[in-house]
Amino acid sequence: MFVIAPLLTAVLALSVSASSVEIPSPSITLPFARSLNTQGGTVNLLQHDQARAAALRDRGNAIAAGRLYRRQGSIPVTNEAFSYIAAVGIGSPATTYKLIVDTGSSNTWVGSGTPYKVTSTSVNTGEPVSVTYGSGSFSGTEYTDTVTLGSLTITKQSIGVASKSSGFSGVDGILGIGPEDLTEGTLTNEPTTEIPTVTQNLYTEGKIPAEIVSVSFEPTTSTSSMNGELTFGGVDSSKYSGTLNYTPLTTTSPASYYWGINESIAYGSTTILPTTAGIVDTGTTLILIATNAFNEYKSLTGAVSDPTTGLLRITTSQYNALQNLYFNINGVTYTLTPNGQIWPRSLNAYIGGSPSYVYLIVNDIGSKSGSGLDFINGQTFLERFYSVFDTTNSRVGFATTPYTDATTN
Numbered sequence: 001m002f003v004i005a006p007l008l009t010a011v012l013a014l015s016v017s018a019s020s021v022e023i024p025s026p027s028i029t030l031p032f033a034r035s036l037n038t039q040g041g042t043v044n045l046l047q048h049d050q051a052r053a054a055a056l057r058d059r060g061n062a063i064a065a066g067r068l069y070r071r072q073g074s075i076p077v078t079n080e081a082f083s084y085i086a087a088v089g090i091g092s093p094a095t096t097y098k099l100i101v102d103t104g105s106s107n108t109w110v111g112s113g114t115p116y117k118v119t120s121t122s123v124n125t126g127e128p129v130s131v132t133y134g135s136g137s138f139s140g141t142e143y144t145d146t147v148t149l150g151s152l153t154i155t156k157q158s159i160g161v162a163s164k165s166s167g168f169s170g171v172d173g174i175l176g177i178g179p180e181d182l183t184e185g186t187l188t189n190e191p192t193t194e195i196p197t198v199t200q201n202l203y204t205e206g207k208i209p210a211e212i213v214s215v216s217f218e219p220t221t222s223t224s225s226m227n228g229e230l231t232f233g234g235v236d237s238s239k240y241s242g243t244l245n246y247t248p249l250t251t252t253s254p255a256s257y258y259w260g261i262n263e264s265i266a267y268g269s270t271t272i273l274p275t276t277a278g279i280v281d282t283g284t285t286l287i288l289i290a291t292n293a294f295n296e297y298k299s300l301t302g303a304v305s306d307p308t309t310g311l312l313r314i315t316t317s318q319y320n321a322l323q324n325l326y327f328n329i330n331g332v333t334y335t336l337t338p339n340g341q342i343w344p345r346s347l348n349a350y351i352g353g354s355p356s357y358v359y360l361i362v363n364d365i366g367s368k369s370g371s372g373l374d375f376i377n378g379q380t381f382l383e384r385f386y387s388v389f390d391t392t393n394s395r396v397g398f399a400t401t402p403y404t405d406a407t408t409n
């Protein structure tokens with residue numbers, strides 16, 4: 001089993017006791033860590049992210065068609081490259097589990113690493129549960145238990161307890177903060193039942209004033225760092241600069257089953273992706289765009305496909321000539337600088353890259369535009385823009401941060 005980096009273990013331990021960020025009560029914040037999964041040699045970013053994109057699209061299409069989503073065939077199992085991991089307490093007394101913070105799925109579950117510890121608050125519902133993620137899966141039994149997020153507790157939260165899982169080494173499971181619809185069909189014997197998410201329960205139990213989760217990531221060049229913050233119930237204005245701008249959730253399927261929005265993308269003065277639907281996703285590392293947009297980006301940047309990493313590769317002089325990438329979302333332009341478009345150069349070795357090249361974090365989603373899910377704004381986008389996932393008002397918000405223009409990579 002993967003041994004989590006000592007630094008991360010230390011910061012996670014710290015995070016459980018420290019909650020020093022001042023934000024208006026009664027929203028709560030939960031610090032979380034970013035960790036590069038270096039298990040099993042080099043990280044295949046692209047394989048993981050493309051498998052995830054395909055699974056997200058298939059799952060959304062299956063829900064839209066009223067079919068259960070049971071992905072068939074052999075899928076490469078690839079751990080996330082960078083996992084954003086929150087320390088979540090479950091049970092009484094609570095055991096702390098390291099859970100991936102995932103806006104692209106909605107089941108919360110444990111058991112892939114640290115075994116689930118049954119305590120006096122654990123109730124076995126006997127319901128079999130299973131979820132397939134594209135590059136991994138879990139199956140087991142649904143329990144209800146007390147879940148502790150920072151200073152708040154949810155009693156009788158429905159959680160999955162895995163008896164089998166793949167693709168999740170180094171973590172204990174997932175904190176699913178996507179829309180509740182995505183839980184439909186995950187209880188094997190209850191195909192139309194949905195499972196209330198942690199955010200929904202916090203709201204219905206009156207513990208947060210609105211069904212909102214806000215996410216702050218910061219870029220980092222270390223393999224593990226405690227640099228994220230989740231806020232339930234509101235926003236933390238100390239984490240962004242300027243104005244928060246919102247966009248309504250898209251009505252285009254299958255993006256509409258996730259945190260889906262409409263946006264267009266321009267490289268320099270050239271529109272490479274006219275306004276279309278896609279999603280914002282904390283479980284994807286790269287920024288993935290429709291194949292036709294990707295081909296234009298590749299040609300405009302002069303990049304070549306690097307067979308070792310799967311990423312686009314440019315030389316240092318091409319990097320010096322790189323233009324901004326503009327994301328237009330509901331009339332507001334978010335500018336991703338050249339430095340924001342590259343993989344941290346000090347981490348090139350982890351993806352099998354060479355120190356003499358610069359690798360781009362924009363890649364191909366694997367299908368051409370018009371699929372109803374034509375882009376994923378993944379972690380590399382969210383590290384540059386604060387994001388707000390607002391179920392109450394059916395919208396997603398973004399704001400610039402002190403890191404938007406930072407030269408960190």
Ligand SMILES: *[C@@H]1O[C@H](CO)[C@@H](O)[C@H](O)[C@H]1NC(C)=O
Nearest residue numbers: 248249250251252262276277
């Ligand atoms: C998003 O784009 C689709 C397709 O162009 C359009 O029908 C829809 O009105 C747009 N806005 C929203 C909020 O979905």
